[in-house]
Amino acid sequence: MAVKNNKNKNIIIVVIVCILLLAAGVGIGFKISSIKNKPSDLKDNDFNINDYIEVGDYKSMKVSIAVTRDDIDAEIDDLRDQNTTYVKLDGNVKNGDMIYADIVGYVDGLRADDTCTRDYVEIGSGDWLEGFEEALIGAKTGETKEFTIAIPMGTFGNKDIDGHNVQYKVKVEYICGDEIVPEYNDEFVQSISDYKTVKEYEKHLKKELLKENEEDKAEYAWEELLDICKVKQYPKDMMESAKDIVLQGYYGMSELYGFTKDEIFQSFGYDSEEDFINTDLDELARDTVKENLVAMALSELESISYTEEDYNAVVDEEYSYNTEEYASREDYEKKNEKELKDETLIQAVKKWLAENISFVTK
Secondary structure, three states, X not given: OOOEOHHHOOOOXXXXXXXXXXXXXXXXXXXXXXXXXXXXXXXXXXXXXXHOEEOOOHHHOEEEOOOOHHHHHHHHHHHHHHOOEEEEEOOEOOOOOEEEEEEEEEEOOEEOHHHOEEEEEEOOOOOEOOOHHXXXXXXXXXXXXXXXXXXXXXXXXXXXXXXXXXXXXXXXXXXXXXXXXXXXXXXXXXXXXXXXXXXXXXXXXXXXXXXXXXHXXXXXXXXXXXXXXXXXXXXXXXXXXXXXXXXXXXXXXXXXXXXXXXXXXXXXXXXXXXXXXXXXXXXXXXXXXXXXXXXXXXXXXXXXXXXXHHHHHHHHHHHXXXXXXXXXXXXXXXXXXXXXXXXXXXXXXXXXXXXXXXXXXX
16 A cells, blocks of 8 residues: 555565475485586586485476365455455544545645555554554544655655655544455355356356466476475575575665664564574575575576576566666666576576476366
8 A cells, every 4th residue: 555654565575485394205316517507615626516406306296286275265255355344433533443544645735646545544553654643543534634744765666755745635434343244145246246156256266266377387386396306505605695685685675665774674573683684594595595506406407598588588677676776777787697697597497397397287
């Protein structure tokens, strides 16, 4: 939600967490040498990736992308949540209330569309901009409360709003009472779709979910491949590099959103940067290294490579998420070339898996 506190935005660091250790004998080993992307602490004549990673029997994998009953139920639960309403109460807003409000913001007297919405606001949750929820305490339902909020840089990603004062006009439509969760039946299905019955809707839903799974089948295969591969030892240089990459991801967010380093880690549930380093940094770095080792190994086994076009596509996509942190695309590429090449290789391996591994749809 555009005016919500950016501490609660869905900020994602792209690190796949795979911490399952396989029982002995699950995978089969391959001896591979002459890996081009070997870690820098290893010399040309002493790097054998078989010393670091045991590749499982990926050729026998049968990856399920079938839609389960649980998948369908999860979608239905989500739909019911999205269509949940509340008993409408009148009165004055107090701390702890959930309200429904019509929110309009202005910058220098002009309506700023990115600040405008109709949404639920839980007073005291801290989900919205600092001072926003507090300004609504005491407001009466049906009336409009006006107040001004200074917008931190990076909040909206809009230079005409970030760093400016926004004058808000917020009409409190009602205070939320008890939840009214819709019953899942034919009537509900008709209210949210063009289908007449639950049976018809679930048939449609299953078809759509399967389509999504098929589009994501490379990710399913990659996850299963990671599960059947076992790291024997983690190259020291790769581990140090991975730790630095993970930390830099958080540091970049702290700069983008105007937080201190400790504040950005606290927004993810840690007490401080030190707490994160002591608890989860090593594990996340190991996950990153494992991905790179697996990609290197399979690329050698199957002669998987990528084109300059593939690489540039990855650079373009990744840079689009980091435009505010770098002077130019060239600057971004120069400072992140190793990581970008690693990611491009992983993408090439995923593509190979999607085209060569067996998938089960039932």
